[in-house]
Amino acid sequence: MAKTNTAGPGPDNVLEQASAWREAGQDVALATVVSTWGSAPRRPGAQLAVTAAGDMAGSVSGGCIEGAVIAEAREVMEEGEPKLLEFGVTNDQAWEVGLACGGRIEVFVERFD
Amino acid sequence: MERATREQLLADRAAGRPVVLATALDNGEQRLLHRDEGAAPFAEAAAATLRFDRAETREIDGRRWLFNPWNPPLRLYIVGAVHIAQSLAPLAAHTEFNVTVIDPRRTFATAARFPGVALDTAWPDEALATYTLDSRSAVVTLTHDPKLDDPALAAALESEAFYIGALGSRRTHAGRRERLAGQGFGEDRINRIHAPVGFSIGARGPAEIAISILAEAISVLRTGQ
Structure with a gap:
């Protein structure tokens, strides 16, 4: 009987997915939440991996900044230089994605080699 | 990267x-x-x-x-496939602990009483020796029987388990302390055992006691006390 417990539950396998894409020859960028102010759906450390083809795993927000992060991620993939992004979320936008108090999110985007 | x-x-x-x-x-x-x-x-x-x-x-x-x-996954080892364990195991699993119930008494440790729960009928210290018992692990003893609880507690005290809890009254625990001291465990080490186990919430019945135990374990994990 195998007695080693397997990796924990939950959606926290972004790195494994990103690595699988990379091994398959795709260009991949990794975005990580660095800090948040106010109400934010994802905590620091949360990650989103994206490929040049547009595949995604994980998330860095409730959806409101993913589009912008993906656009920046494409640049990072091409140029190789990491970026530190900061997003302000207005209260109007925030309401749409469940950030009831608004807030700011800082996201680090790097190429995943 | x-x-x-x-x-x-x-x-x-x-x-x-x-x-x-x-x-x-x-x-x-x-x-x-x-x-x-x-x-x-x-x-x-x-x-x-x-x-x-x-x-x-x-x-x-x-x-x-x-x-x-x-971090590696959270783990909870419950020693004693008793009534409280029947509530504690699913509650802890829902809280994303990897749960194992250990009890060599096969009439207690049955799949019918613990559907979907990992059961181990080895002697507690022997069972624990085969598992990962690290700083993300908790051990709770519930048997009331020193023959089963004490070896599990000794194994837990030798480990980095972040939470060790033992069911039993203050008087029961005083006796337990003496026995563990007799085995060479110093006072500081024995003080790692939370006993009586669980937060004092006036719990009535197995489910409420299970909640008080899980709440205490989470509190120790997240706040250090």
Whole structure:
């Protein structure tokens, strides 16, 4: 009987997915939440991996900044230089994605080699 | 992230080794930090983020770094396939603990009483020796029987388990303390045992007692007390 417990539950396998894409020859960028102010759906450390083809795993927000992060991620993939992004979320936008108090999110985007 | 960093990080995760990825936010320089490794400010930041399982930024020598921890899964070993365990096992599993119920008494440790729960009918200390008992693990003894509880507690006290709880009254615990002291455990070590187990919430019945135990374990995990 195998007695080693397997990796924990939950959606926290972004790195494994990103690595699988990379091994398959795709260009991949990794975005990580660095800090948040106010109400934010994802905590620091949360990650989103994206490929040049547009595949995604994980998330860095409730959806409101993913589009912008993906656009920046494409640049990072091409140029190789990491970026530190900061997003302000207005209260109007925030309401749409469940950030009831608004807030700011800082996201680090790097190429995943 | 460089390929070598990624491969090491994934290897650590696969092996259940706690690891912290430190990233300099100015240029993306990265370091993987394991416990008790690295220069003081890095080692201290790594230890803190692992302990509280929370990423954070710190400024070191004028540069801002993100410390992102990857901890192995939470584990709970319940010794005693008793009534309280029937509530505690599913509650803890719902809270994302990897749960194992240990009881050599086969009439207690049955799949019918514990559907979907990992059961082990080895003697508690022998069973625990075969599992990962690390700083993300909790051990709770519920049998009321020193023959079963004591060996499990001794194994837990030898480990880095973050939470050790033992069911039983203060008087029962006083006797337990004496027996463990007789086995050579010092007072500081014995003080790691939370007994009577669980927060005092006036719990009535097995389910409420299970909640008080889980609440105490989570409190110790998240706040250190």
